[in-house]
Amino acid sequence: MSIPAAIVWFRNDLRLADNPTFAAACERGSVVPVFIVQTDENKHWSRGGASCWWLSQSLRSLDTDLRSRGGRLFVLKGGAGRKLIEAASASGADTVCWTERWEPELSAFDRMVQDELESVGLRVEVFNSHLLADPARLVNLSGSAYRVFTPFYNACLEIISPAPPKPAPEVVRLPDSLPESFSVDEIASFSGFIPSNHTDCWTPGEKGALEKISKFIDSAARYADARDRPDLDLTSRLSPHLHFGEISVSQVWHEVSMLRSRDESAAEGCSAFLRQLCWREFGYYLLHHFPETTERPLRPEFEKFPWADDSESFNLWCNGLTGYPLVDAGMRELKHTGWMHNRVRLAAASFLVKDLLIPWQQGARWFWDMLVDADLANNTLGWQWTAGCGADAAPYFRIFNPVLQGMKFDPDGDYVRRWVPELARMPAEWIHRPFDAPLSVLMDSGLDLGKTYPMPVVDHSFARERALAAFSRIRQR
DNA sequence: TGAAATGTTGGGGCG
């Protein structure tokens, strides 16, 4: 007599290696790997276009990997609870396993599903592998939630020590009777699931994630100096893979910290990178403790901030037509690849919020739709940080100068040249401020300002003063 | 995970 099968409900843990949920199900015996397309899971933050594209690709990869081990992925469509119950009865499964999700709305959803399953006698097992530090457990000395990164980071370093990653199970045994399934290729055509296209730029899936980490390990020594340079390609680009759980964060941490201990010359870069992983943890931590921050500023005084209602400027920003080359390059990189270098995200976000006074929530929505690594926790943290209204935020008066940021972090202008071809012939000295360039330089570069490339949508030094004035207004009360 | 304004210092030109 065989042990009943277990269903593995895959969500944002689309990998076979170092996946405790999948491993536990496999150890029991036969498994039914399932993905459920339910487009209304998260009412306020339904998956954006870039994210839909990534997901459809990643599921294809997961299906391929499962098939190479004798299994396959079952794609269901509809309400999760009902679909899981149907799948259990079709396959004789008595248990459903999944990896915990931490976005408040999704984790509430999962609790409802759990109740529904348990009410019909199914067993539910929940595993955690999405985070290294359990947000519910970490508190500061006064017993409340951290609001400042550095003490949170120090606390993380105390408790994080991931085990070596476990390889994927070699064989996946399916039960004798199986549930019905859509094909993974059909997902892109489901209603409410609207993918964009970034095929040239990425390899979604576990294999692509492993390629990225091994490439990063080879260049990590340069990360300390080069991570702020969008013109170089020395960041890990792991963010979408981590978001979808195509590689476990504990494996990433483990590999980088091993490198740090065996290669002195890479130590600084490795530490800087691990610190970035802690920012990811911090984002989830804050969202867990302050779930309303996806919509509203953590610092209440910012509710009164005099934001502008300016859809015209917002559209220029979205389309990379602000007249500030670094900002425009970033916004075009985002549109084309579904990703933007972190340093440029800061500059572009700062420009929207501080130079144009457009609410950070609008920027967050645009990023949410465009980013292949769109992640509610990290997106929220980043935008609130930039706007100055969040935890450990940049003080409001810290205003990025898009020209100086460009000259500092894209010194030769290669990043701008790549994404803003109108400026390709501008010399490095002027490429970040074509509006200040001598006429002769513009002529030689074939640039007709205002025609082939826009004049600045707003003058930065004027905008800076305006933002500071707006800030002093909310501060007085 | 800023930048601008303001302050200080020190070398060199020049009367």
Place this chain on the structure above:
DNA sequence: ACGCCCCAACATTTC
């Protein structure tokens, strides 16, 4: 030689 000024370079303060 000396004092004065200019200003770059750096440091500090302020937003």
